Amino acid sequence: MENSSSCRRHTHDRHQTVALNASLEEWSRRYPGQVTAVHDFDADGLCAAALWKLRLGGSTQVVTGRQSLPNLQNPAQLVYLLDLSCPEKTFPWPSPTVVIDHHPLPQQPPPNTLLLHRHDRCTSWLTHELLWGEADSQHAWIAVLGILSDLGDSNPSQLLQSQLQRWGLNPLRQLTSLVNSAHRAAGDCDQALLALTLHDSPSQMLRSEHPSVVYLRDCQRKVRKRLGQAKQVPAVKRGQVALVQFSSDCPIQSVIAQIWKSRLADHVVVAANCRNDLAQVQVSARSRGSLDAIQILGQIGLTVRGHAQSAGAVLEPSEWEKFLEKFYAHSHKR
Ligand SMILES: [Mn+2]
Numbered sequence: 157m158e159n160s161s162s163c164r165r166h167t168h169d170r171h172q173t174v175a176l177n178a179s180l181e182e183w184s185r186r187y188p189g190q191v192t193a194v195h196d197f198d199a200d201g202l203c204a205a206a207l208w209k210l211r212l213g214g215s216t217q218v219v220t221g222r223q224s225l226p227n228l229q230n231p232a233q234l235v236y237l238l239d240l241s242c243p244e245k246t247f248p249w250p251s252p253t254v255v256i257d258h259h260p261l262p263q264q265p266p267p268n269t270l271l272l273h274r275h276d277r278c279t280s281w282l283t284h285e286l287l288w289g290e291a292d293s294q295h296a297w298i299a300v301l302g303i304l305s306d307l308g309d310s311n312p313s314q315l316l317q318s319q320l321q322r323w324g325l326n327p328l329r330q331l332t333s334l335v336n337s338a339h340r341a342a343g344d345c346d347q348a349l350l351a352l353t354l355h356d357s358p359s360q361m362l363r364s365e366h367p368s369v370v371y372l373r374d375c376q377r378k379v380r381k382r383l384g385q386a387k388q389v390p391a392v393k394r395g396q397v398a399l400v401q402f403s404s405d406c407p408i409q410s411v412i413a414q415i416w417k418s419r420l421a422d423h424v425v426v427a428a429n430c431r432n433d434l435a436q437v438q439v440s441a442r443s444r445g446s447l448d449a450i451q452i453l454g455q456i457g458l459t460v461r462g463h464a465q466s467a468g469a470v471l472e473p474s475e476w477e478k479f480l481e482k483f484y485a486h487s488h489k490r
Contacts, residue, residue, distance in 0.1 A: 173285055176272045180254065180286055183270050187252055189233030194219060194226065194240065196279070197339040199305035199332050201239035203280035203298045204256065206352035208236060210295055211287040218345045223470055224248075239279035242271060256283050258306075259462070278306035281315060292318055297328065297358050304332045323358045331358055334372045340408050341375035348372060382406040391416055391425070394483060396452050398423040403430040409440040410468070417442040424449045426458070428476070437476040439469040457482045 191214035195205040205216050217226060219240060228235070231249040241259040245266055252268040258277050265271060274282050280302025288295060292315060300319040303311060309325055320328065338348040351368040355361035361369060382404050389412075391398040398420050400412055413427035424443040431438055441449040441460050448464040458479050460467035471479070 172274060173290065176274075176286060179270055180272060183234070183252070183254060187234040190214060191234050191236060192217065192228065192232035193236040193238055194228070195238035196222070196240050197345045198239075199335045200278045200280050200302035202335055202338075202345060202348050203302035203305075203352060204238040204283040205349055206298050207280060207283045207287060207295055208238060209349070209353055212236075216346075216349060218349070220339075220345070221470070222468075238283065242266075242269065242273075256286065258282065278302050280306075281313065284315070294356070297323060298352055300328055301332045301335055301352075304328060305336060327358045327362055331361060334361075334369070334376055337372055337376040337379050340379045340411065341406055343375045343378075344371070379406055379408060379411075382408055383411060386412050386429075387415065391420070391423075393420075393423060395456075396422070396424055396447065397426060397456065397483065399426045399428065399483060401428045401430065403432055405431070405433050407431075407438055409438050410442075413440040413442040417444060421445065423447075424452045426453065430473070430476070435473060437471045437473060439471060439476075441467045441469075 191212050193205050193208050193214060193216045195201045195216060195218055197218050197220055209216055214232065217228070219226060222240070225240070225243065225248050228249045231251045233251060235247070235249055235251045235253045237253055237255045237257070239257055241257060242255045242262050242265050244262045245264050247253055247266050253266065254270045254272060256272045257279055258273065258275055261271065261273060272282065272286060280299045284293065284296060284299035296315055296319050300316055303313060303316050309316070309320070335348045335352065338345045347368045351361060351364070351366065351372060354366060354368065355364060386402045386404055386408055389400055389402045391400045398416060400416055402412070407429060409427040409429040413425045416425040416427065421444050424441060424447050427440045429438045439458070439460065441453060443449040443465045449467050450460055450462070450464055453460050458469065460469045462468055
């Protein structure tokens, strides 16, 4: 094992992309063997994986829960970790690892890790820049689906604006929803990855009758039905927190949180999906303006991870019950 000084970190410098590119090239030369990508399940993670696969052609593995990284059966010579943060101290595989990501950095990254990090990008955008160059490539539309999913349509990104002009907002939005429907329906995310790598343009993918796209449309119908049910549930407001609690077999809590966030400017929205099928509670928190969801929820005993305005957690039902007690107790003090 190499010591932690072999971990190279590039962030916040002036020529970020150039520096990141140079280190990636160096690492690719140093480890010319098989590559594997371990990636997130949402549109950003899937689009990053598609851009990676189109460029490097290795095997991919989606992580279905964000709680832990998988044990790889046959670790490649070089592993890429896409859109999944970088863990503290170790990976569950021995291989050197390239992390392409935009989440907060760990205090102590594992040894032999190359961190390609920018907090002002999403992962699909950064992956496109690193593997396909800064100009729009033929696959730029794939990167843009990740931007729409993670950063929205008003980000000043050149890449986003030029692709919006070329394809229009609606088709790109429809595809973003289609790609996200795989995990929201608790379905097979590899179908979304396959669909992204098989089609040459947004219009081609939208019109496609390929089984992967047909599958995604089925997922989308299921998600719409479940969302229609969960949208009926009212929010309970206490202090600065608005709680929406429901039970669904589809992990749609982030969509519900997003919907409520747009209605409630002065509250941290907590959407909690009591997954009876998994015996866990999946929590998604969203906030606007200067409201720091991580901090505000921390004060009432709910630890969520992620960004200040977009965070989440998975709890055991007993932990959730404890939080509910604090949530209601907290309100009496006000
Ligand atoms: Mn992301």
